[in-house]
Amino acid sequence: MNGMEHLDNKVVWITGASSGIGKALAAECALKGAQVVLSARRLDELEKVRNSLQNSERHISVAMDITDESQVRHAYEQVLKEKGRIDWLINNAGLSQRALIADTTMQTERAIMEIDYFSQVFLTKLVLPTFLAQKSGRIAFVSSVAGLLGTQYRATYSAAKAAIHMWANSLRAEVAQEGVKVSVIFPGFVKTNVSFNALNGAGKPQAHQDDAIETGLDADAFAQQTVSALIKGDEYIVIGGRKEKLGVLVSRLSPTTLYKMIRKMKVK
Template sequence: MEGIENKVVWITGASSGLGKALAKECALQGAHVVLSARRLDELENVRISLLHPDRHISVAMDITHESQVRHAYEQVLKEKGRIDWLINNAGLSQRALIVDTTMQTERAIMEIDYFSQVFLTKTVLPTFLAQKSGRIAYVSSITGLLGTQYRASYSAAKAAIHMWANSLRAEVAQDGVNVSVIFPGFVKTNVSFNALNGEGKPQGHQDEAIENGLDAEAFAQQTVEALQKGEEFIVVGGRKEKLGVLVSRISPKILYKMIRKMKVK
């Protein structure tokens, strides 16, 4: 087990949902947590709710603005001196058929779920290489493994970051840097409210599948435990999601017959 006591863990998208749950779990494990998202007030609300709040910091940034990302990185190093784990969690989902999705919406989802993760990693990577240690994790999605209706752009972006992470892992393994990809299934968060429709506007309501999903706290516990064990391919979800991943490996044809019959919106 790779303990994280007194290690610096930087989590993006940390103001709510999966990021907030991961922050709480890492704090319980004794880490120094760096919380990032766009709104400082929301980050501060999370920070003061963590165990030993004074050891954690809030660093606001819009992950799609490269200058803000660079500034945030410099701030983290100035205040903490190092980064041991980077958890790329910030993301944006989708609820729209392909035929109804504008190209502007396609690009917006790819910008947040793929390009911004790539840029932050490239920004932080020299620190990990200089340390010859560290773990970089990406919160992808089960839909990055199994394309479904209403999530084509989201699925594509999450699959893209998975493949990019695989290449990164191969390139930096000899330098002591570890790379993990996390594939959540349905987890109870506000992701459905913020998911973009075809016109690029928030859906504004909860999905039934999300409402009946895994608790965010359970997701965080399973994820942090798997990361501490050094796992690189981490599927976290219910039996249906895990069964889908298994069937995808055995028979994609059978899988997509199953998916066409599922209620996924």
């Protein structure tokens, strides 16, 4: 397969798998022959997703609160007990933000960083010994185009997504000789319920859809492109519309131009 990976019978653990991007990624991995491990807080929602997957009996639901370290440890033990190995870990669980910096409490700042950065770090460090022992596997992180650009109303979210990107870069360098691969995915606007759940400055869900998300890329199309890129072995995966891809390109070529563009953007 020209060095490409495949997913036949591979064990793929996806966090934040009960809806949105995680659910779409689970469906695509199942279609490609993977044994999918679905994780999120609510077992009933995970079971709905599992039952919708191709060959549903091959997949398992493992409920956990990603910010509760004892629950995460227990989930990890359960996955190893039932599947014996982990081939891909997709760190997808996350929480967005829609608030100006001046209106965001420190409690909200910490809550977003806890879910979007520290919990990803903890789970990855927990699972890493299994990958190192296998001398194989791929760890993927769902960052965001916001983590590359930094826009209004998303300061903490952008910061957390940028932080996990840099942490992943360091991890990739450290495990490169051990057969473990690391990928970072940067979604642009994808049509999910992410903006309904995004926190306002007081730490409460925004509870309404953004225009940009509403007209974003279909979640299934996003999942197809993402899984295809991961199978190819891509490490830096930007998936979104022309506007987001242009922003990423300008961020590399001329940060000053990008900053001027962002000031004029309508991103709320």
